[in-house]
Amino acid sequence: MDLNDNMSLETLINDVIALAKSEAIGKPPTIRLSQETAALLLAVGEPGTVPPQPATTETVDAAPHAIAASPAAARPEEEQEMKPAALPATSSSEILKDIAAEVTQCEKCPLGAQRQNAVPGEGNAHASLVFVGEAPGASEDRQGRPFVGRAGGLLTDIIVKGMEIKREDVFICNVLKCRPPGNRTPNPEEVTQCEPYLLRQLEAIGPKVICALGATAAQTLLKTTEPIKRLRGAWHNYHGIPFRVTYHPAYLLRNPVDKKKTWEDIQEVMRALSGEITPEI
Numbered sequence: 001m002d003l004n005d006n007m008s009l010e011t012l013i014n015d016v017i018a019l020a021k022s023e024a025i026g027k028p029p030t031i032r033l034s035q036e037t038a039a040l041l042l043a044v045g046e047p048g049t050v051p052p053q054p055a056t057t058e059t060v061d062a063a064p065h066a067i068a069a070s071p072a073a074a075r076p077e078e079e080q081e082m083k084p085a086a087l088p089a090t091s092s093s094e095i096l097k098d099i100a101a102e103v104t105q106c107e108k109c110p111l112g113a114q115r116q117n118a119v120p121g122e123g124n125a126h127a128s129l130v131f132v133g134e135a136p137g138a139s140e141d142r143q144g145r146p147f148v149g150r151a152g153g154l155l156t157d158i159i160v161k162g163m164e165i166k167r168e169d170v171f172i173c174n175v176l177k178c179r180p181p182g183n184r185t186p187n188p189e190e191v192t193q194c195e196p197y198l199l200r201q202l203e204a205i206g207p208k209v210i211c212a213l214g215a216t217a218a219q220t221l222l223k224t225t226e227p228i229k230r231l232r233g234a235w236h237n238y239h240g241i242p243f244r245v246t247y248h249p250a251y252l253l254r255n256p257v258d259k260k261k262t263w264e265d266i267q268e269v270m271r272a273l274s275g276e277i278t279p280e281i
C-alpha cells in the first residue's frame with residue numbers, strides 16, 4: 001500500500017488517536033478500527049513505509065484508553081467485504097482550536113460581556129495531565145492566557161522544577177473561561193453554561209489524570225460542598241478520568257506552609273502518570 005496516496009499518514013494517525021481517545025473516555029479500553037485504518041496502522045514500521053520517529057512531547061500515550069485493532073483487522077481476506085468507517089475530520093489540536101474560537105465569541109452567560117479576553121486554556125493537545133483552576137484572574141483576563149500572574153508563576157515552578165516537565169507538555173485551563181468581576185466565586189448558572197467547554201476539551205485531550213487547583217474548582221466539578229481538606233488525599237472520578245485535588249497556587253502564596261501538602265498531592269499525580277499506581281475511581 002502506498003502511504004503517500006491521497007492521505008497524510010500523520011494526519012490519519014492523529015485522527016485515529018483522536019477518535020480512539022474520544023471513544024475511550026469512560027468505556028472499556030478497546031475500539032474497533034476499520035479494515036482500511038487497521039491495515040494502514042499495521043503497515044507503519046514496515047520497511048519502505050515510514051521511517052521510525054523519535055519520541056517527542058507530542059507522542060500520544062493513549063493508556064489507559066489503549067487502542068486495539070479488532071481481530072478482524074488482521075484477516076485480509078475480509079478486507080473487501082467491510083466498508084471503511086468514517087474518520088473524524090479534525091485532530092485533537094484542531095478540536096481545541098475550534099473550542100477556543102467558540103469561547104472567544106461566547107456570551108452564554110453575562111461574564112462574556114464583561115471580559116477583556118476569554119481564557120480558553122493552553123497546552124499540549126495530547127497531554128497526560130490537565131490542571132483545572134476556578135476562573136481567570138485579572139492578569140489572565142488581560143492576556144487571555146491561564147495562570148500567568150504570580151500564582152501562575154508558582155504553578156509553572158511546580159510543573160517545571162517539581163515535576164521536571166515542560167509547562168507546554170500539560171494542559172492548563174479553568175472551569176470558567178471568563179473572569180468573574182472582582183474574582184468572585186463562580187455562580188452555578190455560570191458553571192452550568194461554561195462546563196461543557198471543559199468537558200469537550202477533556203474529551204479531545206483524553207488525559208490520564210486531572211488535577212484540580214483549589215477548593216472551588218474541585219467542589220464545582222465534583223458537585224460537592226466537602227472542604228478541600230477532605231477532598232485532598234483521595235482519588236475522585238470526573239467523567240471517568242482520575243481526578244486529584246490540591247491547593248490553588250494563589251492560596252499557597254498566602255499560606256506557604258501548605259506547599260508541602262501540595263507536593264504530596266503532586267507526587268501522587270506523578271505516580272499515576274508514570275504507571276506506578278493505578279488510581280481506583
Ligand code: SF4
Nearest residue numbers: 106109112178193194
Ligand atoms: S464564562 Fe463561559 S459561558 Fe460565560 S461567556 Fe465566558 S465562555 Fe461563555
